[in-house]
Amino acid sequence: MNRAIPNHFYTTREQFLEERERIFAPMWTCIGFASDIPNAGDVYPVEFMELPLVMVRDLDHRLRVFHNVCRHRGHILVSEPGTVKQNIRCPYHAWTYDLSGCLLRTPHIGGFGINEVENFDRSEFGLNEIATAEWNDLVFVNMTGTASSFDAFISPLVDRWEPLWGKTGPDLLRLPKQHSRIHLDLNANWKLAVENYLEAYHLPSVHPGLNRVSPLQDHDLHLSDTFAGQISHCYNLGSGNDGHFPVFPEWSTDQFKEAEYPVLFPNTMLGIQPDHLFVMVVIPESFDRTREETRLYYVGDESLQPRFDNLRQEQHQFWSDVFAEDISVVTSMQAGRASTGFDGGVLTPFMETATARFHQWVGERVGVQIG
Ligand code: FES
Ligand SMILES: [Fe+2]
Known part of the structure; x- marks a missing residue:
């Protein structure tokens, strides 16, 4: 058994x-x-x-991310x-400011009706x-601007998935x-959302419906340096009443039971199946408040046809119910971490190895020995 991250990792600003500063920004x-x-x-x-x-989205259609703060007195610029x-x-x-971030106008900066002033370079x-x-x-953002290339960051996951959805999957x-x-x-705390996603141990007790179609015993765990998570060998393609969605054309039929549910460290939780992908972005707002934004993607233009509307609604309801559970x-x-009779607990050796891997990964970045 490994000791888990102690309480104060979850309970202090x-x-x-x-x-x-040490995990996300770099x-x-x-x-x-x-x-x-x-x-x-x-x-x-x-x-x-x-x-x-x-x-x-700027006028050249390029996506940009800015600190959402006015350079004058720090008012928030965009609230909705x-x-x-x-x-x-x-x-x-x-x-x-224009959409590329340049400061265009500074009304009355030099006195009423005077929009420029000496010694101020817009x-x-x-x-x-x-x-x-x-x-x-x-x-994706890199707040410090010091990370190595994005390709280097994402390529282990790209390489892992290419044998599943092929080279054409992402474009579809x-x-x-x-x-x-x-x-x-x-x-x-954001880490608890990630940790819960990293194990199937809770499937029978928390998700009895999911466990009926995708039981605990048909899951493995995959561990690597940049992502980890569950692999299912019993994905149920076509469980809906109207058949199934279009599948990734390069996904081989003998792998239709395969599905993978990794967390790309630190905060991106993904689910790839032969007929759809979901991505849940974990957005930490404060030490005890987290937002999860999920999108469900389907395969090719055909998947958008009205005849799949009911099936899409069912699929959306299915994942909504599972995530709500x-x-x-x-x-x-989180409430348990306020207890003085508990300090992080332990991780079981078979079911929670991906959680242990995540804890080590966090520990390495903040300079604390975990385990
Ligand atoms: S704080 Fe933005 S214009 Fe003054
Ligand atoms: Fe769960």
């Missing part, structure tokens, strides 16, 4: 901010979905680990998702931009307009 981290800002001028604010950020057309205007004193007061990368609709992903989003708020256990684990 100091630890939370240390994890932001590496590539997913913060959302490019499809949330499809058009030039679209903006989408994200509160990520107490950092106000905003995703922006929406479309701003050409500029982002601060609600406080109306300083205005070009030095553009929005602070953060390095971004996109992969299959997912938006389609996000339906309806029944493709799940939003959950948890009163729990996890909320109470994750929030209960």
